[in-house]
């Protein structure tokens with residue numbers, strides 16, 4: 001049986017002094033723990049992170065004589081960084097959305113869908129994310145022989161009737177030439193260079209059923225097999241798009257564009273693609289509304305907290321990932337220790353930052369296998385498939401052990417900085433433990449009222465490697481079932497997939513903790529009568545807890561209270577109504 005112990009000073013001493021009977025893993029863990037001052041390490045890291053955020057150019061080293069001094073200075077830096085981030089968030093809610101549409105003969109139904117789409121998209125945005133302000137524009141393209149009809153565009157406007165009236169005049173024109181490729185690059189280039197992109201979040205939604213000219217894109221009959229007659233290339237067009245921080249989305253109709261998409265991905269990395277295969281016009285409009293709304297919320301939530309360089313380099317990295325579960329027989333067994341916090345019993349314990357410290361930490365030895373390449377990644381972390389392997393001895397027959405295997409996911413921070421990674425990983429476990437505690441309380445209330453359950457995965461810290469210099473830390477959690485992984489809302493307050501239960505859960509965490517925190521950034525899978533979530537973020541009035549995604553008391557009021565619309569589930573749970581008209585959401589300035 002594996003050994004369980006609750007860490008305490010005495011236990012640690014027993015572990016390290018009794019070296020003959022203790023494995024090297026346990027004694028080195030005890031050594032690590034002895035040397036870790038969680039509070040001090042955390043303060044130092046927060047000060048460093050806030051410093052980098054609030055003054056990207058200067059590298060001031062923080063000097064402090066006492067822990068209290070360090071605390072005061074860190075709070076100051078954190079609040080400065082938070083206010084800067086909140087301003088960026090508000091600016092990112094201003095969106096330029098441009099439809100780039102192939103307007104040749106075969107595209108009639110899609111042009112019709114685009115006409116009707118925008119008013120529905122606006123209604124949806126107003127209902128879910130009233131803080132998002134949108135300007136829309138249009139760029140239609142045909143082919144080189146079409147002369148005056150080759151390109152047509154309407155610059156960005158917030159007068160939506162004007163947009164709809166314009167769209168009603170857009171006609172699909174069958175090209176007079178006899179080849180299939182169209183002037184795709186000309187259309188994209190005009191949208192990128194000739195339209196007046198001003199807002200922080202920029203969305204280019206491209207819909208087309210034919211490839212650009214040139215042999216690299218197609219083997220279909222082509223009057224310009226050497227490529228664009230005006231000298232445009234996919235590289236120079238897409239690079240202009242990147243330098244203007246424009247997000248690219250594609251609505252796919254046929255396989256004829258597959259080669260083009262592959263080439264585009266090779267240049268800018270992965271981008272979201274939507275199925276817009278025609279047929280039933282009503283269904284097509286529905287698909288387009290959903291695709292457009294997701295593109296807007298995706299772009300808004302990606303614009304914040306990371307610059308486009310980071311986003312594009314991340315997309316590039318995605319190409320090196322392996323989405324397949326590895327052949328476990330080829331991977332070697334590794335040993336480590338998992339650690340987790342004892343779940344708080346009361347709200348006071350949860351609110352007490354010193355609760356989450358060494359005496360409340362548990363550990364257990366752990367055998368596992370890990371894939372060599374990650375299967376997915378975000379701006380912060382990447383994730384690997386893993387296997388938890390337990391050998392359970394059968395009672396009375398100690399020589400035979402039964403092997404039990406459980407599918408897991410291991411996550412690793414991409415940038416750890418110069419600080420102690422042990423402390424940062426412990427913080428991730430603390431965030432999950434708090435979310436877990438609140439979900440249990442929510443479910444207790446929800447059960448009586450027939451509301452779907454909200455569950456969080458059981459997250460632990462995994463430490464592996466023996467007493468060598470390259471001790472590695474990870475986060476480990478059970479692998480979610482094969483259901484579509486969704487992000488329901490972001491810590492910026494943006495609702496990406498509206499689920500009343502989850503929005504009510506966020507409200508519940510605010511009310512239950514008496515305004516101390518909100519749990520947000522809800523993501524995971526949706527089952528019949530239950531959500532299973534992971535990787536939450538927490539906004540808390542104590543800005544020295546829960547990491548860089550905690551936007552403090554202003555985050556609670558400006559990102560949650562100002563956006564939340566109480567729904568039927570809030571009412572069923574008898575949560576007090578939140579009146580969001582009292583919160584001001586106008587960005588304070590245009591500079592960062």
Ligand SMILES: [Zn+2]
Nearest residue numbers: 507566567570
């Ligand atoms: Zn509510």
